[in-house]
Amino acid sequence: MTQPTATHRFRSQHSEIATIVQRIEAILASPNWAPRAQEIRQGFSELSAKLRIHLALEDDVLYPRLARHNDGKVRDMATRYQxxxxxxxxxxxxxLSTWVHSGKLVTDTAGFSAATQGLFAALKDRIHRENTEVYTLVDSVGW
Structure with a gap:
């Protein structure tokens, strides 16, 4: 049996986050998604739980630890990413405050869709960059 990588937990969390994002995106892809607003809210509730834990682990554990790494390349990358x-x-x-909790997601569906696309694009970019740059480097040099 192979040993999990140092970043296995973080990568698994990224996968879980991406699955929830895809589920919300699938709902928003339908022409008349407003009647499914409660499903969207539920998706964001699940996303929030996963994302808050993940970001806390990265911001409070991963990046500070990497900022103290022996390798200057790792330290520089950690500082840059933070x-x-x-x-x-x-x-x-x-x-969340502007769109989901306020109920504005159903009163301004076009605005909500655009804001959500922007949010998800930023989130996907962060996940991709961490998976391909940060986690790959951590797995190769260790903690």
Whole structure:
């Protein structure tokens, strides 16, 4: 049996987050999705639970640990990623307040769809970059 990589847990969380995002996107792809607003809210509830735990682990454990790594390349990357992506948690919470919790998702469906596409694009970009850059480097050099 092979040993899991150092980033296995983070990659698994990314996969779970991506699955929830895909489920919400599938609902939004239908021409008249507004009657399914409760399903969307439920999806965001699940996404929020997963995302908050994941971001807390990255922001409070992973990146600070990498910022103290022996390898300068790892330290620089950790600092760069924390700076570039540190605001995603606040942006996500602001999005939820504006669109999901306010009920505006059904009163401005076009605005909600556009905002959601932007949010999901940023989230997918972060997941892709972490999977291909951060986690790959961590797996090759270790913690």
């Amino acid at each position: 700076t570039e992506m540190g605001g995603i948690r606040d942006a996500y919470e602001a999005y």
